[in-house]
Amino acid sequence: MTETNTNLSLGPVLYDWSREELLNFYDEVADYPLSIVYIGQVVCPKMAGLTLSDLEKVGKKLEAAGKKVYISSLALVADEMDRKRVQDDAALPFPIECNDPASLQLGKGKELAAGPHITSYNVSTVNFLKSAGISRLIFPVELSIDSMKVVIDECDIKTEAFAYGNLPLAFSWRCYTSRAFGLLKSNCKYDCRKFPEGMLIEDLDRKPLFKLNGTQILSGKCSNLIREVDDLKAIGVDTLRISPQHKVTKEVVNIFSKRLAGEIDADEAMEMLNPLEKIGFCNGWSHGKAGLEFLEGDELADLALE
Amino acid sequence: MEDEKIELCCPAGNLPSLKAAIDSGADVVYLGFRNATNARNFEGLNFSNKDIGNGIEYAHKKGKKVYIAINTFPQFHDEKVWFESVDNVVHLGADAAIIANMGILQYAAETYPDLRLHLSVQGSSSNVESLNFYREHFNVKRAVLPRVLTVEEIREIKDEMSDFELEVFGFGGLCINICGRCYLSSYITGVSCNTGGVCSPSSFVSFENEGNELKVSLGSVVLNKYAPGEVTSYPTSCKGRYYFNGEELGYPIEEPSSLNVLEILPQMIGSGADSLKVEGRQRTRSYVSTMTGILRDAIDRYYDDPEGYYVDDKWMEQAAQTMEGMQTTYGSYIQK
Numbered sequence: 001m002t003e004t005n006t007n008l009s010l011g012p013v014l015y016d017w018s019r020e021e022l023l024n025f026y027d028e029v030a031d032y033p034l035s036i037v038y039i040g041q042v043v044c045p046k047m048a049g050l051t052l053s054d055l056e057k058v059g060k061k062l063e064a065a066g067k068k069v070y071i072s073s074l075a076l077v078a079d080e081m082d083r084k085r086v087q088d089d090a091a092l093p094f095p096i097e098c099n100d101p102a103s104l105q106l107g108k109g110k111e112l113a114a115g116p117h118i119t120s121y122n123v124s125t126v127n128f129l130k131s132a133g134i135s136r137l138i139f140p141v142e143l144s145i146d147s148m149k150v151v152i153d154e155c156d157i158k159t160e161a162f163a164y165g166n167l168p169l170a171f172s173w174r175c176y177t178s179r180a181f182g183l184l185k186s187n188c189k190y191d192c193r194k195f196p197e198g199m200l201i202e203d204l205d206r207k208p209l210f211k212l213n214g215t216q217i218l219s220g221k222c223s224n225l226i227r228e229v230d231d232l233k234a235i236g237v238d239t240l241r242i243s244p245q246h247k248v249t250k251e252v253v254n255i256f257s258k259r260l261a262g263e264i265d266a267d268e269a270m271e272m273l274n275p276l277e278k279i280g281f282c283n284g285w286s287h288g289k290a291g292l293e294f295l296e297g298d299e300l301a302d303l304a305l306e
Numbered sequence: 307m308e309d310e311k312i313e314l315c316c317p318a319g320n321l322p323s324l325k326a327a328i329d330s331g332a333d334v335v336y337l338g339f340r341n342a343t344n345a346r347n348f349e350g351l352n353f354s355n356k357d358i359g360n361g362i363e364y365a366h367k368k369g370k371k372v373y374i375a376i377n378t379f380p381q382f383h384d385e386k387v388w389f390e391s392v393d394n395v396v397h398l399g400a401d402a403a404i405i406a407n408m409g410i411l412q413y414a415a416e417t418y419p420d421l422r423l424h425l426s427v428q429g430s431s432s433n434v435e436s437l438n439f440y441r442e443h444f445n446v447k448r449a450v451l452p453r454v455l456t457v458e459e460i461r462e463i464k465d466e467m468s469d470f471e472l473e474v475f476g477f478g479g480l481c482i483n484i485c486g487r488c489y490l491s492s493y494i495t496g497v498s499c500n501t502g503g504v505c506s507p508s509s510f511v512s513f514e515n516e517g518n519e520l521k522v523s524l525g526s527v528v529l530n531k532y533a534p535g536e537v538t539s540y541p542t543s544c545k546g547r548y549y550f551n552g553e554e555l556g557y558p559i560e561e562p563s564s565l566n567v568l569e570i571l572p573q574m575i576g577s578g579a580d581s582l583k584v585e586g587r588q589r590t591r592s593y594v595s596t597m598t599g600i601l602r603d604a605i606d607r608y609y610d611d612p613e614g615y616y617v618d619d620k621w622m623e624q625a626a627q628t629m630e631g632m633q634t635t636y637g638s639y640i641q642k
Contacts, residue, residue, distance in 0.1 A: 076484055077433040078454040079642070080462075086435070102435035105442075117487050119500060121379045124409030132443065142492050142500075147381050169490055170483035170544075173454035173638040180551045180558055185642050201558055202549040204521075204528040209548060210490070212558060217483065219493055290496035290525060291489065 006233045008256055009036035009160060011243040012072035012097075014168065015213055016047040016192035019054065026058045028250060030065035033257040036160075036239060037062050038097050040072040042115075042168075044175070044214045045085040046185075047192055052088055059094050070095045073103040075117040076171040076215065097138065104132055116141050116162060117171070126155045136160065138241065141167045144288040145228065149235040158238045164226070164252055165243025166198065166211055167219035167282075167291065176212040185215065196246045200279070208279045209292075221282040221292055226273060227266045227300065228286050229259050248276040311609050312574075313581035315373070315473060316598045319351040319588055324361040326595035328370050331602030335365060336373040336404060337587065342384070343391045345377040345406070345428055346587040347503030358398050371401040377426035378503045379407045379486075389413050396421055404450065405429075406486060411444040424473070425449040428486035428500070434466050441470060448473055450583065452484050453565070453637050457573045464578030471580040476567045477597055477625070478585025480637055482544050482560040490543045494525045506542040537562075539632055566625055566634035568617050571604050574639070593628045600624060 010029060013022060029037060039058055041049045050058060059069040071094045073086050086102050095111035098104045098118060113136035114120050114129050120137055129137070136158040139148050152159055175185035177192045177199060198211030198218055208220035225232065225240070232240060240260070242253055252273065259269045273281075284293030287303055295303065316332035318324035327335045338344030340352040353361065362372045374395045380388050388407070392414045395403040403421055405411050406428035414423055425431055425440050427450040440446045448471035451460065464472060481488065491505045492498045499505040506524055514521045520532040522541045529546035532538050539545065539562035550558040565585070567574050574582065582605070584597050600621045608615045625634070 075487065076430075076454065077436065078638075079456075079459060083433055083435070100433075100436060101431060101439040102433050105435040105439040119379050119407065119486055121381045121501060122385055122407070122409055123383075124385050124413065125379075125407055126409075128408045128412045128443075140500075142489050142498055143381070150382050167489070167493070169493055170488040172483045173642050174482060174560075176558060180554070199551055204531050204547065204549075206549065207527070209527055209543075210559075212550065217490065217559070284496060285492075288496070291493035292526070293496075 006237060006260055007035035007239050008033065008253060008260065009239045009241045010034050010038065010249070010253065011162070011165065011241045012038045012040055012042050013049075013244045014043055014166075014216065014218070015196050015198060015246065016049070016190070017196055017246070018193065019048050019050060022050050023054065023058070025244070025249070026062065030062055030067070032250060032253045034067060034253060036068045036070065038070045038072045040089055040097075041085065042072050042075050042099055043171070043216045044192075045074065045081050046188060046190070047214060048190070052092065056092055059092070068095075070097045070113055072097040072115060073099050075099040075115070075168070076173070077102045078173055098134070104134075108133065111135060113138060116168065120151075121147070123151060123154045126151055126157060130155070130157060138162070141169075141223070142285050142291060145231050145235060145286050146288065148237065152236045159236070160239035160241055161225070161232055161237045162223060163229075163232070163240035163242060164224055164256065165222060165245055167223045168216060169210065169219055170217040172215050172217075175215050176217065177214050180212065219282060219291065221280045221294070222277045223283060223285075223291075224273060224277070224281040225283055225286055226256065226259060226269045227296065228283065229256070229266070233260075245276070251276055311605055312579060314598065314601055314605060315581045315583040316594060317478075317584055317587040317589070318361070318594060319346065319348075320353065320591075321357045321361050323591045323594045324372075325364055326591045327598045328365055328368055330595045330598035332370065332598045334371040334373055334401070334581070335361070336375055336583075337361065338375045338377070339391050339394070341387060341391070342380075342501065342503050343376045343378055343388050345375065345426070345499075345503045347378070348588050349508070351588055355394060355398065358400070362399055373402040373404050373424065374398075374400045375404040375426060376410060377404055377406040377428045379428075379500045380410070381498070381501045385409060385413075392417070392421075402448075408443075411440070411446070415444040419445075422447055426486075427452050427475075430484045430486040432484070434463055437463065437467060437470060447471055448580065450475075451579075452486075453481060454484055455638060456642060457570070457577045457639050460577040460579055468578075472578070473581035473583050474574065474577070474579040475565055475585055475637075476571075476574060476582040476601065477565055478589075480560070480563065480565045480585075480635065488544075491524075494527050494543055506540070511541055537632065561633060563633045563635045564629045565637050566629075567636065567639065568600070568604055568621055568625065570636060570639060571608055572612060572615050575605075575608060589628075596624050596628050
């Protein structure tokens with residue numbers, strides 16, 4: 001197999017950052033070494049986020065800076081507000097990252113990507129999705145590199161792997177952040193805004209487990225596939241996704257960019273990433289292990305021999 | 307299905323449970339094969355093909371139906387097992403296949419255009435656009451709705467799609483996150499619920515005495531510590547006791563609770579849903595017969611006199627017993 005010229009993308013901001021912060025953030029993103037930028041609301045339409053006209057302006061600005069722009073759609077569409085949001089998003093003049101079949105239906109005829117929340121685990125599903133208009137596939141987060149390889153080898157489609165950030169694990173009708181304050185989603189007081197990195201859950205031994213982010217549950221640890229970059233390139237993954245992290249996204253993007261270009265090795269990159277993450281890293285799923293595990297050094301070498 | 311009673315759809319993990327459900331008043335029994343195509347792929351559970359054949363014969367003789375769930379997502383080159391399971395649904399003469407995965411749905415729709423297809427709850431389709439997508443591409447006749455909607459929202463879907471059947475959960479274990487897109491158990495154990503069919507696999511669950519407390523873990527994660535006499539439940543990571551928002555301790559995701567719609571049955575039926583489903587293929591024959599019997603009585607009572615519908619104390623007591631004293635909830639049905 002010829003090695004792919006793997007590039008970088010920036011996933012949608014999952015947290016409830018203020019509009020002002022988001023506008024400033026995307027002003028800077030225009031200069032980041034990224035090929036694709038996903039913008040829009042995946043978690044909850046009650047999060048502040050950008051307005052539809054903001055999204056259009058930000059998207060156009062990023063396009064003018066040479067980025068490919070996708071609108072990421074909601075992952076759970078369950079009430080009228082959600083439904084209106086996916087309809088409005090589908091009407092924006094950008095390709096769509098579909099995270100619910102609603103967007104596949106509404107985006108007919110547009111350029112479409114299947115987001116990480118579409119359960120595209122296998123060749124027959126990916127081939128079906130292609131027939132339904134999907135031209136880019138973001139792998140579900142729990143797929144191993146071996147499992148990704150099967151799809152890459154057998155389906156002619158652009159692929160993308162979630163390479164850095166807290167993993168999106170689940171969505172609910174319930175707002176967990178509101179629940180933590182004794183409220184419901186329907187009478188929420190926008191408490192997500194207090195948690196730009198999510199609210200940490202620890203188990204009874206005080207080990208970090210999950211992060212709550214409104215109606216979403218994320219991994220407590222930050223997924224980090226910097227040591228797997230060569231493996232991901234070797235199987236032909238087209239794009240590595242960085243999920244925006246509060247205050248440190250620029251550094252993370254630059255480290256991955258340097259690693260992809262071969263300017264730094266995995267150890268150097270790890271050393272640079274370490275101070276950026278407070279809770280800890282995980283990479284288990286990419287090796288077929290539990291998602292929360294972090295395999296390094298000898299463990300990775302042992303796996304390679306298996 | 308107009309002018310008919312709402313269908314009562316009950317679970318079976320083996321042939322005796324299937325017979326118990328039929329004998330207790332189920333209109334339909336749903337079940338699964340003994341392999342990874344089954345989202346209740348627990349050890350010691352589920353049907354051989356021979357048992358399914360016998361079960362279908364038993365149900366059909368009594369004018370009842372059997373649906374077979376193929377409700378997981380294959381990985382690697384495993385699709386063949388799922389395709390063969392679809393073939394078996396047809397060969398065994400089941401009344402419908404309940405399927406989750408788009409690739410498997412496409413195979414079923416193309417290979418067996420006469421096979422009745424239902425979208426599984428694992429397909430997580432919760433809105434008109436999504437349901438239309440599945441209907442247009444695979445000629446799906448019905449969807450099992452994920453437990454994320456209010457009764458009012460179900461009615462709105464039915465208003466827009468009056469010729470499409472909706473199946474809703476009425477009783478049993480409750481996923482608080484939308485099914486088919488929940489990786490909590492996989493994150494902790496590495497066993498994918500979506501592809502392997504098991505959430506919180508028993509082989510990863512451990513119990514340990516710590517002082518006079520019982521510590522329950524899933525893999526490396528402590529899900530709960532029970533004081534003597536506290537009601538315990540099967541440990542899943544969404545119903546664990548955790549620290550959150552700093553030093554607060556409690557159930558930040560969901561209390562151990564189960565769904566029970568007996569008190570809101572008129573609203574459930576009023577939503578226009580076509581089928582009322584009982585969760586619990588992993589549960590005992592006694593659970594199946596008790597819950598089927600209660601819901602049969604409740605549905606019949608409602609249709610005899612919708613205005614005069616009331617809940618028997620006896621029903622609630624029996625239901626509470628089958629759920630081992632766990633608290634009950636309406637889930638998303640009344641308020642979100």
